[in-house]
Amino acid sequence: QKEVEQNSGPLSVPEGAIASLNCTYSDRGSQSFFWYRQYSGKSPELIMSIYSNGDKEDGRFTAQLNKASQYVSLLIRDSQPSDSATYLCAVSPNTGFQKLVFGTGTRLLVSP
Amino acid sequence: EADIYQTPRYLVIGTGKKITLECSQTMGHDKMYWYQQDPGMELHLIHYSYGVNSTEKGDLSSESTVSRIRTEHFPLTLESARPSHTSQYLCASNPGTSGNTDTQYFGPGTRLTVL
Numbered sequence: 499q500k501e502v503e504q505n506s507g508p509l510s511v512p513e514g515a516i517a518s519l520n521c522t523y524s525d526r527g528s529q530s531f532f533w534y535r536q537y538s539g540k541s542p543e544l545i546m547s548i549y550s551n552g553d554k555e556d557g558r559f560t561a562q563l564n565k566a567s568q569y570v571s572l573l574i575r576d577s578q579p580s581d582s583a584t585y586l587c588a589v590s591p592n593t594g595f596q597k598l599v600f601g602t603g604t605r606l607l608v609s610p
Numbered sequence: 611e612a613d614i615y616q617t618p619r620y621l622v623i624g625t626g627k628k629i630t631l632e633c634s635q636t637m638g639h640d641k642m643y644w645y646q647q648d649p650g651m652e653l654h655l656i657h658y659s660y661g662v663n664s665t666e667k668g669d670l671s672s673e674s675t676v677s678r679i680r681t682e683h684f685p686l687t688l689e690s691a692r693p694s695h696t697s698q699y700l701c702a703s704n705p706g707t708s709g710n711t712d713t714q715y716f717g718p719g720t721r722l723t724v725l
Contacts, residue, residue, distance in 0.1 A: 529712075530712040530713075532712075532713065532714075539721075540718070540719070541700050541716040541717060541718050541719045542653070542700070542716050543716070544713065544714075544715060547712075547713055586652075586653070588714075590712040597643075597655065597658065597668075598655075598712065598714055600652055600653045601652065602651070602652040603652065
């Protein structure tokens, strides 16, 4: 079992719709969770971080964390074609050092 | 947010050459990282550093080496490049401040092609 699992996609949504991206992790002691966006050929760009159970909203983005279910998700409201990218979930396992474990990413396609 | 610089951005080189990929950051971050990423694949941690004179190997075995003589500088060296080293190399740093200790910010990457 991979430490961080994501559906590779692609996830196709029409412009204006809500895109829902999901991620599960195996280390129950994980404390920090991140969503990165990566355009093709570019480096990952931090979108959101979340540390406690519940929802965290930032503009069109909402991160949701459920530690009991070891599940973190990212909702993108009013999806735009410019949101088309690969979204990486990253988790900081309970190792005592600030190391991130990345999922393989979910490719999102937003059609006009 | 961190200012992280990587040079060169693109490098095409022949087999057997020694190369050094540069990474520097201007924010005084103690923790720095090198990742390797093949197209469409996940990031793999190959090296990291807690601070000056500290280097550790990551989860993915790599023939590269790193050094950390100055806080702002974390170069990666391949003594003898091979086609299997063709990949994108991403450098990242971590501010390590209270309440935000795990966030990593990435540089633009170096795309290496070994012929």
